[in-house]
Amino acid sequence: RREALQAYGLVTAVEPDHYAALCGVADAQLALNMLPDAEASAARALRAQPNENRAYMIRAMVRLRRNDFNGAIGDLEDAKRTGYDGEDWNEAYSIACSLQGDALLKTNDFAAARTSYENALSHGNSDRPHLDLLFHLAYTDLALGNTAEAEAGMRHVLSIDSDYYSANATFGTHLAKRAEVRSNDAAEAAALLLKAVEQKPLTNAEVEFHLGVAYVKLEDFTRAASAFHRTLQVDPEHAGAADAISLVEGQLSLTAISKSFSEKDDAMAASKISNPKVMAKGELGRSIDDIAPLRDDGSGSDSRHNSLEVCKNYPHTKR
Structure with missing residues (x-):
């Protein structure tokens, strides 16, 4: 040269x-x-x-x-x-428009960036469009509030490459934010964000955080707490993660307390079924043996049959 x-x-x-x-x-x-x-x-x-x-x-x-x-x-x-x-002109023009879109995206000029990405796609290989272009077009739609187009675009990207990190992270975050409790959106968000976390663990605090949000909406508070703790590992100053941990761990404590009471109630019920003395004492305040000496005919009989009849009629029967 x-x-x-x-x-x-x-x-x-x-x-x-x-x-x-x-x-x-x-x-x-x-x-x-x-x-x-x-x-x-x-x-x-x-x-x-x-x-x-x-x-x-x-x-x-x-x-x-x-x-x-x-x-x-x-x-x-x-x-x-x-x-x-010629094809070399189309390729050069597509690259130039794509790079222009990237530059505009950095300035948050989403409308102009979207136009650039559309131009890049229209001059690129229509049979095998560049995956980054498809993602960036969907991303600008999301930023512009074109929700239906954005979701269709993200799903298209993931249909081509289910391991495309940016699509998993971005689309998963979007779904986690808008999902209702125990919804399909929450389940899909958790699956997408979990895949992103597994691809690049402990690298993106927002991905970890919104995985926690998705788990909260699925009412899986144990996994949610873990995700929020990982958020703080990535970014100790993350706004919201510490409060989220307090909330979900508080919920876990309430769940544990509720479960403990439920187990005690179940144990008591089982004991009542297997031990009539406990049943009588728990429900009537005294045991069958306490009531057994009562006589229903004045004869002094202490038969168990008469005692059970007394239990049956308690508290109307006086001792």
Whole structure:
């Protein structure tokens, strides 16, 4: 490339506006990563021949490398206007629009980013669209409140690659936020977020936190508490995780207390069934043996039959 640069330089030294030589210089400079020089050489070529497309294509590639995505898109459109066409143009235009969308996304300009991603998809390979483009299009729909389109887009991405981390994390978080208690959305959110956590454990506090939220809505407080504790491992200053832990662990304590009372009640009921003395004492305040000496006929009989009859009629029977 350096030899080519020198050779083309000899030509432009003699003929400064030689279009082909200037394009050759710009191309060699691009290959050598001499980006400002390459852009300047392409601009000189365009001043010499403004209706030739090669210099537009070279400058578009330079501008892409310099993160001037608007400039690159403009050059690509001028290249097409002046007759350049083909799959390499479509690929370059799709890449430029995609990168422009990424830049706009960083500034939260979701509407403009969505337009860029749509343009990128329309000029890319329609048979095998780039998965990142599909995800980013769905993501911008989600940010813009286009819920139905966003959910369809996320499901499309996951139908192609069920292990796509960003889709699992983003879609799972969305579902966890909107899910009702014991709903299918809550179950789906938990499954998606659990997959994301397993793929990249202890890396994203929000993913861990919303996994906890999904478990709360499934009323699985033990798993919810674990997720909230992991949230604090990732981000000790996380807003909400500490309060969430207090709430779910409080719920777990209440559940344990309730279960304890329930078990005691069950044990007492079982004891009553197997031991009539306990039943009588628990329900009547005294045992069958206490009541047994009572006589129903004044004869002093202490038969168990008479005692049971007394129990049956208690408290109306006086001792």
